[in-house]
Amino acid sequence: MAPATERVGEWPHLEDGTPIYRAYRNRSDFNRTTCAPQPKVFYRRSTERGLSVGLTKQAALSVLRAEGLCQLLVGDVRASLDPLDVIQDGREHAEIVGVRLLDENAEAALRIARYLARVAVNLPLPNAGLVPGTIH
Amino acid sequence: MIIGSTALERTRTEIERISADPVEPEEDRPTRFACDTARRLLAEVQKIAPISIAASAVESFEGRLAIHWDTTTGGVVLLCPADPSRPTILYRETLGGKRPAHSAAVSGPSPADIAASLKWLLRLNG
Numbered sequence: 001m002a003p004a005t006e007r008v009g010e011w012p013h014l015e016d017g018t019p020i021y022r023a024y025r026n027r028s029d030f031n032r033t034t035c036a037p038q039p040k041v042f043y044r045r046s047t048e049r050g051l052s053v054g055l056t057k058q059a060a061l062s063v064l065r066a067e068g069l070c071q072l073l074v075g076d077v078r079a080s081l082d083p084l085d086v087i088q089d090g091r092e093h094a095e096i097v098g099v100r101l102l103d104e105n106a107e108a109a110l111r112i113a114r115y116l117a118r119v120a121v122n123l124p125l126p127n128a129g130l131v132p133g134t135i136h
Numbered sequence: 137m138i139i140g141s142t143a144l145e146r147t148r149t150e151i152e153r154i155s156a157d158p159v160e161p162e163e164d165r166p167t168r169f170a171c172d173t174a175r176r177l178l179a180e181v182q183k184i185a186p187i188s189i190a191a192s193a194v195e196s197f198e199g200r201l202a203i204h205w206d207t208t209t210g211g212v213v214l215l216c217p218a219d220p221s222r223p224t225i226l227y228r229e230t231l232g233g234k235r236p237a238h239s240a241a242v243s244g245p246s247p248a249d250i251a252a253s254l255k256w257l258l259r260l261n262g
Contacts, residue, residue: 025161026159026160026161027159028154028157028159028160028195028196031192031193033192033193034192034193038193038195039193039195039202039204040164040195040196040197040202043197043198045198079235080235081235081236102197102198102200102215103222106215106225106227106241106243107225107227107239107240107241110202110213110215110225110227110239110241111227111229111236111239114204114211114213114229114236115234115235115236118234119234
């Protein structure tokens with residue numbers, strides 16, 4: 001049974017303090033020099049409506065065969081100069097919306113991706129013993 | 137941030153590494169056009185003013201190649217397209233904390249534009 005805060009067909013507004021998790025598709029998504037995600041983690045593909053994020057680490061990692069993940073706060077995403085928001089669309093899933101495509105507005109897409117990479121924090125992979133700086 | 141005479145070589149090495157990286161997904165691997173564009177522009181920039189700051193990140197996405205140069209106060213990005221139908225983009229920004237305070241982008245930059253932006257970045261960093 002769904003928690004009381006959930007509504008059928010419409011998910012609750014996410015508070016600014018809510019942590020969200022973005023998975024890395026491959027090892028090159030992690031910058032070994034800065035121990036932070038690369039901006040490319042936050043470029044949107046034309047086939048995507050927004051950037052897929054999990055509301056738990058496990059939810060983020062279940063989407064694909066992830067090579068790692070990072071954490072952001074919903075409030076940090078909303079604090080972007082660009083009009084971004086995080087919209088919950090599943091029990092443990094949300095999307096960062098408002099992310100421009102490189103092909104439609106390269107300046108905005110780069111500004112957004114670089115900002116999100118700066119506020120994101122790299123996390124160790126659960127049960128993998130993976131810690132920042134150990135991806136080779 | 138690495139500043140010095142080896143900066144260009146480090147960046148070139150990173151371009152070669154990423155273009156041959158077998159773990160890079162097929163759809164993201166930089167095209168030959170993107171890599172050739174980056175190599176040509178960097179070589180021409182080097183003739184105008186030696187590149188003394190190493191790239192902080194070289195990444196590929198849907199065939200493009202993006203070279204990022206970052207300091208604590210700003211950044212410059214050279215975005216090389218996957219094919220000739222799209223322009224090369226030169227992006228630069230100043231930071232106010234983690235947020236960009238100002239950003240601008242130029243489509244189809246000349247080597248002189250790139251050299252000027254890298255010089256601007258070093259000057260911005262004091």
